Amino acid sequence: MTHEVHKVVRESGGRRIIIADSATSVTEANKNDIVVDGSHCGANIASDYILPSGARGMIGNDAGIGLENAGIASLKILEEHGIPAAAVAAMSAEIGVGQSTYSDGVISTVNAVAKKMGVAVGMTTKEAANKMLAGVLKRRG
Amino acid sequence: MAGNITVIKKSGNRKIVVADSAAAMDERSKGDVFVDGSHCGVNVGEMTINSGMGAMIGNDAGMGKNDAGIVALKMCDERGIPAAAVAARSAKIGSGMSTYEQGKISVANETAKKMGVRVGMSAKEAADKMLQALAKS
Numbered sequence: 350m351t352h353e354v355h356k357v358v359r360e361s362g363g364r365r366i367i368i369a370d371s372a373t374s375v376t377e378a379n380k381n382d383i384v385v386d387g388s389h390c391g392a393n394i395a396s397d398y399i400l401p402s403g404a405r406g407m408i409g410n411d412a413g414i415g416l417e418n419a420g421i422a423s424l425k426i427l428e429e430h431g432i433p434a435a436a437v438a439a440m441s442a443e444i445g446v447g448q449s450t451y452s453d454g455v456i457s458t459v460n461a462v463a464k465k466m467g468v469a470v471g472m473t474t475k476e477a478a479n480k481m482l483a484g485v486l487k488r489r490g
Numbered sequence: 491m492a493g494n495i496t497v498i499k500k501s502g503n504r505k506i507v508v509a510d511s512a513a514a515m516d517e518r519s520k521g522d523v524f525v526d527g528s529h530c531g532v533n534v535g536e537m538t539i540n541s542g543m544g545a546m547i548g549n550d551a552g553m554g555k556n557d558a559g560i561v562a563l564k565m566c567d568e569r570g571i572p573a574a575a576v577a578a579r580s581a582k583i584g585s586g587m588s589t590y591e592q593g594k595i596s597v598a599n600e601t602a603k604k605m606g607v608r609v610g611m612s613a614k615e616a617a618d619k620m621l622q623a624l625a626k627s
Contacts, residue, residue, distance in 0.1 A: 351513045351537065370533045373492070373513035389529055389551055391584020393510040397492035412529055412559070413552015415578030416592070420551070422584065439554030445531020446558065453555070 355379070358451065359479070362486045364405060366478045368447040372409060375402045383407070383433075383481045385474060387447040390436045390458075395423035400430060406481040408474055410444040411436035411457050424460040433463035433481045437474055450474055495519060498590065498617075501625040504544060506617045508586040512548065515541040523547070523620045525613060527586040530575045535562030539569055545620040547613050549583040550575035550596045563599040572602035572620050576613050589613055 353374035359366040365382045369375060372388040380403035388394055389412035399407050407427060412420035420436070427434040437454030454474035466484030468477045493514045498506040505522040509515075512528040515537050521544040528534050529551035538546045546566060551559030559575070566573035576593030593613035605623035607616045 351533075371513065373511055387531065387533065389549075389583045391510075391527060391582065393492075393527065393584040397510070401492075410529075410551070410554070412549070412583045413554060413578040415549070415552060416580060416582050416588070419582035419584060419588070420578065422582075439552040439559065441555060443531070443555050443558035444529045444551045445533045445561070449555070449558075 356448070359482060361482060362489070364482055364485050366482055368451050370445060370447045372398045372407070375399060375404055377402055379404045381405060383478050383485065385447060385451045385478055387443070387445045387450050389444065390421045390423040390434070391419050392422040392426060395426035399423065399427060399432070405485045406432060406463070407434040408450060408454070408478060409436055410442060410450060411439055412444060413439045421458045424458060428460040428462050431462055433460065433466050433468065433484060435459045435463050435468050435477050451478070499621070501621050504621055504624045506621050508590050510584060510586045512537045515543055519543060521624070523617050523624065525586055525590045525617055527582070527584045527589050529583065530560045530562040530573070531558050532561045532565070535565035538562060538566055538571060538573065543571065544624045545572040545602070547574050547576065547589060547593070547617055549581060549589055550578055551583060552578040560597050563597060567599040567601050570601055572599065572605050572607065572623070574598040574602045574607050574616050581613070590617065
């Protein structure tokens with residue numbers, strides 16, 4: 350667990366889009382948030398940080414995807430929990446830097462839940478995060 | 491589990507420690523060789539330096555934009571901390587044990603090279619080189 354002051358980039362209907370350098374800084378305080386972070390999307394990010402926090406969505410870095418697609422393994426895990434998630438291409442944004450994921454990132458991979466909310470490959474992170482926020486707000490009804 | 495570390499071996503007062511995330515770096519591993527499943531980005535460089543690790547081996551995360559995936563190696567070099575990364579195609583990012591068991595070194599900083607760490611070496615062998623050098627110091 351690391352400690353960070355997260356930047357809030359948007360807030361609507363009690364839900365937020367926040368930026369973190371590391372997903373390991375995400376806690377229960379982020380249970381209403383779409384988390385945009387600089388971390389890879391490996392399995393541990395979903396099981397150890399995003400799921401326990403109760404966050405509503407996640408966008409991270411695909412880390413070059415790598416051996417056995419490990420760099421995007423958390424997308425599938427989150428999908429099984431109904432959580433929208435996507436990854437940006439490692440060549441589009443600086444891994445480890447949440448602001449770069451948000452400002453420079455281009456989506457390379459999307460899970461089925463995010464897809465249903467309109468998130469698509471090739472989209473900017475900003476647009477993808479906005480789609481997730483809208484989808485999460487609609488879901489709340 | 492978040493924060494869990496596994497001690498692989500000891501030499502003198504130094505250890506090789508494995509964790510899924512660099513976020514598990516703390517007092518327990520001070521001065522040790524820390525092998526993790528994280529990328530080697532700028533924030534991991536800060537964690538390695540600020541928590542007083544003896545050495546670090548992580549994942550190169552495909553290197554990526556501006557070589558962001560291996561920036562920590564240079565930062566550690568400036569502090570005299572040996573550091574290396576394994577190729578993202580050789581080990582599963584997010585799994586420290588995969589870095590340790592399967593990882594092949596793709597980049598090593600100058601400090602690590604002086605200890606005998608080489609590109610193409612297994613992470614296990616690289617960690618052993620680092621442990622030997624640190625145990626002597």
